[in-house]
Structures are given as structure tokens and as C-alpha cells.
Amino acid sequence: AQRVTQPEKLLSVFKGAPVELKCNYSYSGSPELFWYVQYSRQRLQLLLRHISRESIKGFTADLNKGETSFHLKKPFAQEEDSAMYYCASRTDKLIFGTGTRLQVFP
Amino acid sequence: GAGVSQSPRYKVAKRGQDVALRCDPISGHVSLFWYQQALGQGPEFLTYFQNEAQLDKSGLPSDRFFAERPEGSVSTLKIQRTQQEDSAVYLCASSATGWSFGYTFGSGTRLTVV
Numbered sequence: 001a002q003r004v005t006q007p008e009k010l011l012s013v014f015k016g017a018p019v020e021l022k023c024n025y026s027y028s029g030s031p032e033l034f035w036y037v038q039y040s041r042q043r044l045q046l047l048l049r050h051i052s053r054e055s056i057k058g059f060t061a062d063l064n065k066g067e068t069s070f071h072l073k074k075p076f077a078q079e080e081d082s083a084m085y086y087c088a089s090r091t092d093k094l095i096f097g098t099g100t101r102l103q104v105f106p
Numbered sequence: 107g108a109g110v111s112q113s114p115r116y117k118v119a120k121r122g123q124d125v126a127l128r129c130d131p132i133s134g135h136v137s138l139f140w141y142q143q144a145l146g147q148g149p150e151f152l153t154y155f156q157n158e159a160q161l162d163k164s165g166l167p168s169d170r171f172f173a174e175r176p177e178g179s180v181s182t183l184k185i186q187r188t189q190q191e192d193s194a195v196y197l198c199a200s201s202a203t204g205w206s207f208g209y210t211f212g213s214g215t216r217l218t219v220v
Contacts, residue, residue: 006148043214095151096141096149
């Protein structure tokens with residue numbers, strides 16, 4: 001069965017520090033991987049997709065099939081990055097991890 | 107409409123009461139999904155429609171949960187005889203094609219069963 005694991009419930013950093021939000025998935029095939037973000041009082045929205053190989057708001061995520069990981073990274077965190085981040089995997093349905101709250105302090 | 111609209115935003119129900127939650131997807135979006143998000147958890151898949159056909163209902167937690175989309179647009183999630191463990195945010199999402207693109211989520215309905 002599909003499973004997405006985000007081991008950290010909370011990640012706190014200072015502005016300008018690098019950020020890495022961890023995500024591991026368990027599926028032997030080739031799922032699509034996504035990162036979704038939810039800012040305070042806003043709806044859940046797509047941040048990036050692994051197949052697009054894009055950088056959004058300075059965030060990137062690399063799919064590592066050997067480690068079944070899809071960690072989200074940003075070299076220099078900003079205060080406006082503070083939000084809940086959800087990793088998600090899709091084969092026949094979109095499955096979410098439990099989320100990591102990122103707090104960026106000034 | 108411009109986005110996925112859900113109503114009501116908040117619902118307080120007494121235990122045992124029936125509730126109906128509405129989702130109005132983006133016009134023309136074929137696929138519609140319902141998720142349940144308990145406090146401190148990620149969204150959990152409930153069910154999926156393609157047009158009016160309910161293709162997957164494997165995530166519905168019990169037979170008290172029922173979803174429909176009779177005309178392939180608006181969908182209703184109904185919960186009968188609500189229990190305290192049903193308290194959660196219910197999210198609706200729609201997508202232009204089956205599974206091939208990112209979903210657009212609504213703001214959710216926060217259900218509190220007292």
C-alpha cells in the first residue's frame with residue numbers, strides 16, 4: 001500500500017538558514033510525487049510536482065528512487081515560508097503525509 | 107466559478123444528527139475528490155468521482171458516509187448519525203482530468219460533533 005512519511009512535525013529555523021523538509025514514500029512502482037503547502041487561514045495549494053523539475057518560491061525537491069525520498073529544500077528560508085507543508089504521492093489516488101509545520105523566525 | 111467552493115464553512119452537529127456538506131467544483135472539472143482531515147493529521151482520501159460516476163469509495167470510514175454527484179458537477183457528502191470521531195475538516199478538490207494533474211482544493215468544511 002502507498003504510504004508517505006514526514007518524520008518531523010515541526011521544523012524551526014531562522015531567516016536565511018537552509019531548510020530541508022523530509023519526505024519518504026513506500027511504493028515499489030513509480031508514483032507521482034508532490035509538495036502541497038497551506039499558509040495560515042488559506043486553502044491547501046500545490047507547491048511543486050516532481051515531474052516538472054521546477055523551482056517554486058525558491059523551493060526544489062529531488063526524487064531519489066534509491067532512498068524512496070522526495071525531500072523539499074530551500075537554501076535561504078524567508079519568514080513568509082512559514083506554513084504547513086504536505087508531501088503527497090499518487091498512483092491511483094493522492095495520499096498525503098501528516099505534514100511538517102515550518103516556522104521561520106526573523 | 108473561479109475556485110472550488112464548499113459550504114458551509116463551519117458546521118456544529120449534535121451526536122446522532124445527519125449532516126450534508128456541499129462542494130461546488132471548478133466549472134468543467136471532470137474529477138472531484140473528498141478528503142477528511144483530522145486535527146494534526148494530513149488529509150485522508152475518502153472518495154473520488156469522474157463526472158457522475160463514483161469510481162473509488164474505498165476511503166469512506168463507514169456506511170454512515172455517503173457521497174453523490176448526480177449531475178457531474180456539484181457533490182454532496184452526507185454523514186448519517188454523526189459521531190464525535192467524525193469531527194474534522196472535510197476537503198473537496200477538483201481536477202480537470204482524471205489523475206493527471208494537480209488538484210485544486212476548496213477551503214473545507216469544519217465539522218464539530220458535540
